[in-house]
Amino acid sequence: MSHEEKLSTDGYKGVRDFYPEAMAVQNHIFTVMRKAAEQFGYVEYATSVLEPAELYEVKSGEEIVRDQMYTFLDRGERRVALRPELTPSIARLVAARRRELSFPLRWYSIANMFRYERPQRGRLREHWQLNADLFGIPGPEAEIELLSLASHIMKAFGATDADFEIRINDRNALAENLTTRLKDPALLPDALRLLDKKDKIGPDEFETQWRTLSDGSWELPTVPPENVSRIMERLATLHCTNVTYAPLLTRGFDYYTGVVFEVFDTSTENPRSLFGGGRYDRLLEMFGVESVPTVGFGMGDVTIRDFLETHGLIPKYVSPVDLFICTLDPSFFDAAQELANRLRTQHVTVAVNLLDKKVGDQIAYADKHAIPFIICVGENEVKDRTYAVKRLSSGEEARLAESAIPEHIRNATA
Ligand code: HAM
Secondary structure, rough: OOOOOOOOOOOOOOOOOHHHHHHHHHHHHHHHHHHHHHOOOOOOOOOOOEEEEEHOOOOOHHHHHHHHEEEEOOOOOOEEOOOOOOHHHHHHHHHHHHOOOOOEEEEEEEEEEEOOOOOEOOOOOOOOOOOEEEEEOOOOOHHHHHHHHEEEEEEHHHOHHEEEEEEEEEHHHHHHHOOOOOOOOHHHHHHHHHHHHHHHHHHHHHHHHHHHHHHOOOOOOOOOOOHHHHHHHHHHOOOOOOOOOOOOOOOOOOOOEEEEEEEEOOOOOOOOEEEEEOOOOOOHHHOOOOOOEEEEEEEHHHHHHHHEEEEOOOOOOOOOEEEEEOOOOHHHHHHHHHHHHHHHHHOOOEEOOOOOOHHOOOOHHHHHHHOEEEEEHHHHHHOOOOEEEOOOOOOOOOEHHHHHHHHHHHHOOO
């Protein structure tokens, strides 16, 4: 590189940097997800972002593998993928310990994944997903639990039932319904693909293409299959009133075997899919072990963030630092550091001034960084061991003994 050539400060296309304020939002999203998953009895696991590429080639939808996967050859000529999703990894973990694990398993993970997509609203090349999966329940109780968890998370973000809609279908029921009408059962994948784009291509084009697959006409089912009705009824008794039957919903992955669901934003400003999942009872078979019935979902951070923004649910930024200690002049640096260390043992997060600047400038600095409290250390404070703790947002001041500071701050920030 020549001397004049400067590096760009742009990151890689389609991935994000998180400056502290954006990181705080990200942490908020993860904290809500994690807390809800744990409240429902889910325990955390993690896997590597690197996986053998074959893991995805057997069962993930074709589009992901063909067009969206980041693959490379490592130095030993092995084909490696950056994970585009987590489901094959969790299946690998469960299959590897199929005999030792005691079912049902409730597992969750919050992990980043990579898809080579055209970056646009709601779609980036790196995103995070909460994955929650329940292994070992063949009946609709599993779907009910996962959808209750999904709904619980949305409400924990501050959403109401009116803000989002849970759409649900049974992919098997749709396939059976279609197969009886096709010229040849082998045309099923084509028929599913055609249905998937029905709204996009319009009724005339749909009719024309449908005729290449079938001799008769096809009516959209209006009554949900029995298992779907059951799930919807039970969810209603659990106060999820925003569940609707979506007869065309199939979702993109080949591994789903039954009920599938997808959650949508109801706002006209952000009419998008937020996250989805479904039942995949046979994925473990690709590892040559006996399968385990499983239901799960993946909830992405990008779409959730857009949802929270649309509905005004992003919390105001507050610094993770509780207190900034100002110094009257540099001769008080040591006293300030000692005070900071004592307060840190009492779980107060503290940053200390290190510059020879006017107290006014130090306070302005704390304010700019959204640190809620300041103390100024000078002669009197060192002598009396009492401090004026000032809340910057209100200007309110309390003169306190050192031992009373942690509680004062905790009460105010709780
Ligand atoms: P998916 O629908 O491909 O399903 O992804 C789940 C969610 O991840 C999406 O609804 C969206 O929120 C987010 N997401 C996916 N791709 C992107 C992207 N390029 N940019 C931003 N967000 C994205 C799965 O991945 C399944 N493995 C979920 C699952 C878990 N099924 C059962 N268990």
